[in-house]
Amino acid sequence: MPIKLGVLVSGRGTNLQSIIDKSVSSLIAAEVAIVISDKPNAYALTRAREAGVPAMYIDPRTDKPILTGEAEDDYIRFLKDCHVNLVCLAGFMRILKGKFIREFKWKIMNIHPALLPSFRGLSAQKQALDRGVRFSGATVHFVTENVDKGPIILQAVVPVYQDDTEESLSKRILLEEHRIYAEAIDLFAKGQLEVRDNRVIIGGGNG
């Protein structure tokens, strides 16, 4: 039986699309049960509906990049109602706080377009270009209350070329994001991920 995913989105949903495609093709042992957006017009919602996946907007009830306590309760309730086993952030632009994290302890993943701990926060690709690194990449990690500081599940490396633009580097990283996000979800679904001392042990489970 595939596990049930709840995917939180704010934008165009390229990672969501990749997850849906791989789920439909049974490349991952997971299916998207619900997509929730904090933006009513996120293109990700359209993608979900076109794929026949339930998708909804839930008002975050604040302009700050967080959810209010009430909004948070709504998000949690809908995810629980859909019997979600794993919450995947896919370009969700709000910071989750203590209650949400505790409700889904070690059951929330995020993807970040850099080799964490380098280039936390926004515009990670631009940060990498500005710093002049020769390699960057992507990181899937469990979400904790400290943004971009949770236990690392998988990473992928890409070269940075001298003539790269933010767009060309972002594209190269995005391909790797799709690949490792799917792999991380599949490992989770198969019980292969265990958090020990804030590190992720792969293959420690019963899968």
Added chain:
Amino acid sequence: MPIKLGVLVSGRGTNLQSIIDKSVSSLIAAEVAIVISDKPNAYALTRAREAGVPAMYIDPRTDKPILTGEAEDDYIRFLKDCHVNLVCLAGFMRILKGKFIREFKWKIMNIHPALLPSFRGLSAQKQALDRGVRFSGATVHFVTENVDKGPIILQAVVPVYQDDTEESLSKRILLEEHRIYAEAIDLFAKGQLEVRDNRVIIGGGNG
């Protein structure tokens, strides 16, 4: 004509040995003109002497991880007397300050056992293991007054395995350190490195 290197060391000098070996084999367009240590008993001094390279201890005159102004003047004078074109830090455990940096502007390189900007400072390999990253590596960069923050010349990536120890990871990284340090020195010697907006452009020179 090979350029002349001044290599500053504090410890066992594995990177120094690699540079000497590659210089002797003409794998890099550079020769070690002088090795200076802040520790009288650094094994690196022995290595230098055994290779027939002038090597000396210069008292840093402080227990802090810096050079006093007087000591700094001595280091600069000896490097200048040897007509050094490039200063290579190879496990030199003291922070260079403004005067030294200005005297050898964009002519001081260091090697760091991590993918900067991740894991600056000491015990970078242990920091990487503790953080649970899947990849680490090495970085050659120009030295500025901000420790480990200078323009990046070359980087190399290595995988981090779940059963890695600080020792096993350090060994894997060290092989890459040797490789990219030599390559960076050779690029410098051939006039291929140019610093622009705190980034290093390779092939921008006249070499």
